[in-house]
Amino acid sequence: MIITLRALAAEAETKWHADPDRLSKAIQIVEQKTSIYNQHCAPGEWDVRSQHNGWYHVDTKAHSCTCTDSQTGHVCKHRLAVWLHVQANIRSYAEVSRKPESQIMRELGYA
Numbered sequence: 001m002i003i004t005l006r007a008l009a010a011e012a013e014t015k016w017h018a019d020p021d022r023l024s025k026a027i028q029i030v031e032q033k034t035s036i037y038n039q040h041c042a043p044g045e046w047d048v049r050s051q052h053n054g055w056y057h058v059d060t061k062a063h064s065c066t067c068t069d070s071q072t073g074h075v076c077k078h079r080l081a082v083w084l085h086v087q088a089n090i091r092s093y094a095e096v097s098r099k100p101e102s103q104i105m106r107e108l109g110y111a
């Protein structure tokens with residue numbers, strides 16, 4: 001991976017004031033590798049394993065997650081985990097394929 005999760009987390013914190021505590025938990029989720037799936041989801045939607053029990057559903061287009069933290073208006077760790085995961089993949093792919101990030105976003109159903 002060309003860009004590190006910590007560099008992306010720092011970017012999220014600076015750009016849109018993402019909560020540092022939720023960001024560090026989001027990094028843990030992404031680092032677990034078996035915690036984020038989209039094989040059975042519509043484009044832009046993800047299943048994220050709970051750090052306690054079960055799964056949550058994140059919809060990047062609706063900016064939503066099914067967890068209680070998100071229901072109370074916060075940008076939860078699951079949404080942050082999906083953002084980190086997607087950004088890391090898009091940026092690595094952009095670098096390798098030499099395609100613009102915007103084109104990759106379209107190809108993957110994010111734009």
Ligand SMILES: [Zn+2]
Binds near residue numbers: 066068078
């Ligand atoms: Zn959530």
